[in-house]
Amino acid sequence: MSAGVRAGGRVARLTAAGVITLTDDAVPSPGPGEALIRLTACGVCGTDVHAYAGRPAALPIVLGHDAAGVVDALGPGTDSPAAIGERVTIDPTIACGACVYCTQSRPQLCLAGGYLGMTCDGTMASRIVVPARNLVPLPGTVTDVDATVLEPIAVALHVLERLGPWTAKPVARVVGGGPLGIIAAQTLNSYGWETLVFEPLGHRREAGRAAGLDVRDSNDAPAGDPADGPVLVVETSATAGGVALASRLATPGSAIAVVGRAPADFAAADVLGRELTVFGSRGGSGTYPRAVELVRDGHVRPAAVVSHHFGLDETGEAMRAVTEPGTTVLRAVLAC
Incomplete structure (x- = not known):
């Protein structure tokens, strides 16, 4: 086709x-x-x-x-x-x-x-x-x-589809504050997720904050606290450092959504020991009408990036x- x-x-x-x-x-x-x-x-x-x-x-x-x-x-x-x-x-x-x-x-x-x-x-x-x-x-x-800039919204919507029912507190950590990370975080926030974004570059952190997000320096990111319970980690950076950070931010029982093609892997022993769910989310086919609605209704502002x-x-x-x-x-x- x-x-x-x-x-x-x-x-x-x-x-x-x-x-x-x-x-x-x-x-x-x-x-x-x-x-x-x-x-x-x-x-x-x-x-x-x-x-x-x-x-x-x-x-x-x-x-x-x-x-x-x-x-x-x-x-x-x-x-x-x-x-x-x-x-x-x-x-x-x-x-x-x-x-x-x-x-x-x-x-x-x-x-x-x-x-x-x-x-x-x-x-x-x-x-x-x-x-x-x-x-x-x-x-x-x-x-x-x-x-x-609709694709980042569609990607985030597909992440939520792939995640399925989530019984823990809706807390998300987005690795990477580029356009994909910023718009994905806005999308998660619009669905009630409490979202933090981690980004090493200053100008990207400023752009994310200007878009209304809580953006932290990934160079200073602490490890996830097991007492906080499971979180959703979305790896958007497509870098080896981003994969390492996603693993560090994950707490026992967390889900890690991989949306960037990074030259690195997650350790199988860590996935097993902490009972992590790691899944790929490829594009967002079928979610574009909802993405358009989110922009139309002012929940996501893609032009900001x-x-x-x-x-x-x-x-x-x-x-x-x-x-x-x-x-x-x-x-x-x-x-x-």
Whole structure:
């Protein structure tokens, strides 16, 4: 199914590690079940940063999966949740709808599926054809910039789905105060969780506090106190240090949600000895309508983490800005 996703028009394509090539491609036409989207904005996610630095699934590829746009056309006989001319965001998980995982409501594990900007072309382009069922309408109160930071909300919602019933006090510890950590923490707070964020970089701590969060310096983080009971720890940093901190913050009976691909593991003996629950949470397929509602109703403010704006033709400049050593760019958005 992912092969059906087609970017066109003005396209910013990753052709080698650290190399963005701009081209003018043919605008694709949508087939049955598909929609052509005129993209208006695209966020630069941490996943894009990792790919730009040399960890893409395949090259060349159009990066990007956090986007807003307008429905330009629908394929013949297509039943779409959004009409032509309507503003939308796109659920980036591409699924077949028929395999064992799709039929068990786990499309993120689809055997024939993919993910925009990772296993198939993404949204750093002026046009894209995607399955119409992936469209999520945007109300007028959710801006294009808001829509480029919906994935962190969806990720947090999927963490809560994966966690299931929680009988302990709703206390959460978020490791990493980047855009994902900040927005995930806002989302958890909106669901009644008492949340602390741990981040080593000062400018990120300031951004988190400006977003209304309790953010601590992870360099001074104490170990979790067993007397506090089980907590939910969400590891967003995708670093070995973040994994070590997540383990230290966990108390006996805690749950650790891994949402960043870190080059480190949790010790099996520690998982056993403290009876920890460690689980992966991959994306947030199906949660985007709820994510939009949280923004619409003012519970989460995703635009708070957007610090820089670029045009589509400045994609290379944007990627360099977010990856250069010592950068203070929190989150960048491309105007498509």
